[in-house]
């Protein structure tokens with residue numbers, strides 16, 4: 278199955294920038310819908326911005342991007358990356374929460390989330406989800 282991955286940055290609107298409840302509601306809907314659609318990915322909220330990676334079949338990624346563009350909890354959705362890929366970076370999660378850990382902040386290195394190249398955006402989100410995994 279050909280795989281596609283989109284990574285975007287957007288500006289959170291109002292309480293979506295800080296509210297844990299809003300984040301929980303987004304992750305709840307993501308878990309349900311992404312499982313249904315075979316999508317996986319990671320979502321980070323930092324400094325009033327969202328960054329999200331979404332991976333799956335292109336048609337499913339595009340359909341979600343259309344829903345996202347219409348969601349009033351954020352605005353100015355700008356794609357950093359939108360390409361076919363060889364494999365998933367987040368195979369285990371319908372949508373995991375990525376946190377700005379010290380290691381992730383080192384990848385960011387003072388840049389804005391929306392200034393990252395596709396490669397660095399992928400590295401940032403991968404690094405930012407590693408804190409969740411306890412080595413066996």
Ligand SMILES: Cc1cc2nc3c(=O)[nH]c(=O)nc-3n(C[C@H](O)[C@H](O)[C@H](O)COP(=O)(O)O)c2cc1C
Pocket residue numbers: 303306307308310311320327329331341344345348350351372
């Ligand atoms: C930053 C952000 C990320 C989101 N990520 C997802 C996602 O990964 N999957 C999803 O289905 N909805 C996501 N949503 C919610 C969608 O915009 C939309 O509200 C939802 O898909 C509608 O689903 P429902 O009809 O089941 O409520 C996100 C919303 C925001 C603001």
